[in-house]
Amino acid sequence: MSETALSQPQRNIVSRLWNDKETRSVIIQIIAFAAIFALFFYMIRNAVINLEAIGKDIDFAFLTQPASYDIGQTLIEYTSRSSHFTAMIVGIINTLLIAVFGIFLSTILGFTLGVLRLSKNWLTNKLAYVYIEYTRNVPVLLHILLIHGLIVHALPLPKNALNVGDAAFLTNRGFFLPSPQFEFLFWLVLGLFIIGIIFSLWFRSYAKKIQDSTGKYYPVFWISLGAIVGIPLIAYFILGSPIQWQIPELKGFNYKGGMVVRPEFIALWIALSCYTAAFIGEIVRAGITAVSWGQTEASSAFGINRSRTLSLVVIPQALRIIIPPLTSQYLNITKNSSLAIAIGYMDIVATIGGISLNQTGREMECMTIVLLLYLSFSLLISAFMNWYNKRIKLTER
Amino acid sequence: MNNENTSAMNASIKPDYTVGEHPDLPPPSNTVGTIAWVRENLLSSPANIIMTILSIYFLYKVLPPSLNWMFFDAAYVGEDRNACRAVANGACWAFISERFQLFTYGFYPIEHRWRVDLSFVLLVVAVIPILFDKTPYRKYGLIFAMVFPFIAGWLLTGGLGLAPVPTEKFGGFMLTLVVGITGIAFSLPLGILLALGRQSNLPIIKVFCVSFIEFIRGVPLITLLFVASTMLSYFLPPGTNFDLLLRVLIMVTLFSAGYMAEVIRGGLQAIPKGQFEASDAMGLKYWPSMRLIVLPQALKISIPGIVNTFIGLYKDTTLVIIIGLLDPLGIGRASLSDTKWTGLSNEVYLFVALFFFISCFGMSRYSLYLENKLQTEHRK
Numbered sequence: 001m002s003e004t005a006l007s008q009p010q011r012n013i014v015s016r017l018w019n020d021k022e023t024r025s026v027i028i029q030i031i032a033f034a035a036i037f038a039l040f041f042y043m044i045r046n047a048v049i050n051l052e053a054i055g056k057d058i059d060f061a062f063l064t065q066p067a068s069y070d071i072g073q074t075l076i077e078y079t080s081r082s083s084h085f086t087a088m089i090v091g092i093i094n095t096l097l098i099a100v101f102g103i104f105l106s107t108i109l110g111f112t113l114g115v116l117r118l119s120k121n122w123l124t125n126k127l128a129y130v131y132i133e134y135t136r137n138v139p140v141l142l143h144i145l146l147i148h149g150l151i152v153h154a155l156p157l158p159k160n161a162l163n164v165g166d167a168a169f170l171t172n173r174g175f176f177l178p179s180p181q182f183e184f185l186f187w188l189v190l191g192l193f194i195i196g197i198i199f200s201l202w203f204r205s206y207a208k209k210i211q212d213s214t215g216k217y218y219p220v221f222w223i224s225l226g227a228i229v230g231i232p233l234i235a236y237f238i239l240g241s242p243i244q245w246q247i248p249e250l251k252g253f254n255y256k257g258g259m260v261v262r263p264e265f266i267a268l269w270i271a272l273s274c275y276t277a278a279f280i281g282e283i284v285r286a287g288i289t290a291v292s293w294g295q296t297e298a299s300s301a302f303g304i305n306r307s308r309t310l311s312l313v314v315i316p317q318a319l320r321i322i323i324p325p326l327t328s329q330y331l332n333i334t335k336n337s338s339l340a341i342a343i344g345y346m347d348i349v350a351t352i353g354g355i356s357l358n359q360t361g362r363e364m365e366c367m368t369i370v371l372l373l374y375l376s377f378s379l380l381i382s383a384f385m386n387w388y389n390k391r392i393k394l395t396e397r
Numbered sequence: 398m399n400n401e402n403t404s405a406m407n408a409s410i411k412p413d414y415t416v417g418e419h420p421d422l423p424p425p426s427n428t429v430g431t432i433a434w435v436r437e438n439l440l441s442s443p444a445n446i447i448m449t450i451l452s453i454y455f456l457y458k459v460l461p462p463s464l465n466w467m468f469f470d471a472a473y474v475g476e477d478r479n480a481c482r483a484v485a486n487g488a489c490w491a492f493i494s495e496r497f498q499l500f501t502y503g504f505y506p507i508e509h510r511w512r513v514d515l516s517f518v519l520l521v522v523a524v525i526p527i528l529f530d531k532t533p534y535r536k537y538g539l540i541f542a543m544v545f546p547f548i549a550g551w552l553l554t555g556g557l558g559l560a561p562v563p564t565e566k567f568g569g570f571m572l573t574l575v576v577g578i579t580g581i582a583f584s585l586p587l588g589i590l591l592a593l594g595r596q597s598n599l600p601i602i603k604v605f606c607v608s609f610i611e612f613i614r615g616v617p618l619i620t621l622l623f624v625a626s627t628m629l630s631y632f633l634p635p636g637t638n639f640d641l642l643l644r645v646l647i648m649v650t651l652f653s654a655g656y657m658a659e660v661i662r663g664g665l666q667a668i669p670k671g672q673f674e675a676s677d678a679m680g681l682k683y684w685p686s687m688r689l690i691v692l693p694q695a696l697k698i699s700i701p702g703i704v705n706t707f708i709g710l711y712k713d714t715t716l717v718i719i720i721g722l723l724d725p726l727g728i729g730r731a732s733l734s735d736t737k738w739t740g741l742s743n744e745v746y747l748f749v750a751l752f753f754f755i756s757c758f759g760m761s762r763y764s765l766y767l768e769n770k771l772q773t774e775h776r777k
Contacts, residue, residue: 029601036605043632050631121445122438123452137757138750139712142726146750149742335617342719353623363627371616371624378615 091351110280148267200224287322503568588657613655664699704764
């Protein structure tokens with residue numbers, strides 16, 4: 001026994017340091033840091049040598065040069081003489097556009113699917129199941145190409161377009177819709193709409209305060225709906241419908257006037273929404289089934305009726321489970337919209353990371369911009385999600 | 398008089414059971430059988446009836462035309478598109494059967510295709526012992542599965558006595574399997590390491606793992622593939638010519654490792670703190686405690702997530718067409734530009750969709766089986 005105790009200090013210093021937990025962790029971290037640093041240094045050194053060998057530098061000045069390519073769908077002023085920077089902005093707007101529209105449609109479809117999956121009706125339940133399994137197990141790129149193919153091949157030429165009520169025309173060159181022309185009085189309606197939103201936000205907290213102190217219950221949902229939708233709608237008709245619709249007309253081989261939604265946008269929108277809806281449907285179903293049946297029973301034991309049980313007991317608890325994966329599905333839509341490049345919808349990847357990159361040959365700069373843009377979207381959404389999670393977290397002991 | 402009568406009647410029909418022990422009567426006829434099932438599941442309430450009618454209407458509208466197009470009105474043989482159209486109005490499957498070899502092997506040289514077949518057979522041999530723990534000689538099977546990726550790599554690319562085949566010739570379902578299985582095999586261990594790093598007490602390791610995971614999860618795979626195809630060569634020593642397929646494999650593996658890490662982190666966080674404390678109390682060091690106590694439990698919880706990541710990775714292999722590799726989708730799109738077969742995109746996409754559906758649905762069923770098998774808690 002004493003022999004081992006004596007020999008302990010004589011063991012070499014390295015093994016002594018290694019066997020101490022604190023020093024060992026410091027040593028491991030120094031080694032890891034050095035290794036990562038060396039790797040980065042090595043890669044950057046290679047990049048410098050390689051760029052020098054072909055006489056390139058890193059320079060973002062190309063962003064101000066004319067892009068000299070056309071973009072089918074733009075929401076802002078853009079011609080082929082605009083700069084690469086403007087092209088990039090168009091790409092960003094197109095990505096955000098598809099993301100917002102996709103999030104909207106997929107949420108509606110997804111919640112419907114989730115409810116159908118919980119339906120007691122065997123047939124509906126199984127139909128929803130088949131849809132979800134088919135959609136989830138086939139790559140999203142395939143959905144996009146399939147729907148794009150259907151739109152381009154199955155819809156007629158502008159000559160014999162699918163006529164929807166003499167106002168909208170569906171063709172394989174895009175959907176031609178009437179475009180609104182806002183008159184002055186319309187802005188009044190818009191003003192009422194915004195006031196309605198502000199009012200219902202205030203009313204919600206007011207009703208909660210009243211309910212907390214007196215127990216009196218106001219139908220917040222219906223009053224808010226009236227304030228946000230009802231009053232502006234009445235005002236709209238009283239003011240004599242202050243929107244003129246410009247209806248597209250067939251001139252030559254194509255429709256003129258009105259607004260056109262490109263087939264690429266529609267294909268991407270439908271495909272991404274249907275694909276993501278299948279995932280959201282499963283999330284919703286899991287969220288609602290996760291709320292234990294005892295909660296519903298307890299609520300009816302209190303004498304709370306069925307619809308209030310749903311809105312006050314089940315849904316708030318289910319939402320706590322549903323929201324985090326739902327946000328990551330929203331993020332997925334945004335990221336999957338980058339597949340637009342396969343069918344020629346001009347988003348971030350197709351503009352700055354695609355045509356601009358090929359024209360200028362500035363891979364480093366373009367890819368850096370694309371990566372940073374997507375990273376900032378993701379970090380923004382995650383930051384929001386963390387904030388929300390903290391807000392709805394159950395306060396425990 | 399009356400009394401006598403009843404007792405006489407009672408005596409005449411003598412019960413064949415002892416009093417108080419009447420055998421169970423059959424359930425009322427309207428609560429069992431098909432009719433009861435229909436009443437319960439399709440017609441229980443007005444809303445339910447409406448749903449049933451809507452569903453049947455939907456099926457009536459969708460099912461007959463699709464079936465007609467797919468099977469009854471379809472042409473199965475034919476020289477080209479016009480020959481198909483002459484026979485039938487529906488799908489033209491002749492196209493698929495003519496190009497089937499291309500869809501399977503891509504442009505892999507015909508005289509070497511036995512190597513692809515052999516690799517596939519070996520793949521089945523390697524996978525069975527992993528999937529089912531009752532396989533005989535499982536221990537040797539697992540050892541074989543460990544060396545299988547290297548054997549397959551050697552068989553497919555050649556060298557060491559086999560004629561080399563450049564990876565540009567890879568294509569079709571074979572390419573999907575190569576990318577998918579390599580990604581699956583390497584992303585799980587990498588994901589476990591990243592997850593452990595993220596939960597680690599060492600700040601530098603933790604910061605590195607967190608930033609890697611967040612970066613990977615923050616950008617779409619397609620941009621990473623673009624980085625691999627355009628930018629990566631700048632960061633390598635001058636003159637290195639790095640195979641495009643290998644670059645794609647590395648990117649796909651890193652990408653799904655980032656997602657895997659988050660799934661496994663979820664599992665790690667679900668382990669009660671007492672488990673970590675207990676393994677400390679047993680005097681286990683970090684790695685033994687992870688290997689013997691924490692990871693087996695964490696991985697078991699995360700099985701559904703892990704399999705979902707695998708399925709996602711497998712589906713994402715289709716993105717390689719955007720940087721010019723020819724997976725089945727790429728082969729299909731290339732074939733569509735052949736004037737003989739132009740305009741048959743629906744057939745191609747549905748055929749490829751069927752392939753992906755079978756593989757991915759199979760994986761998700763297996764994950765359910767595994768969950769049930771590993772369930773050790775009491776069922777409700």
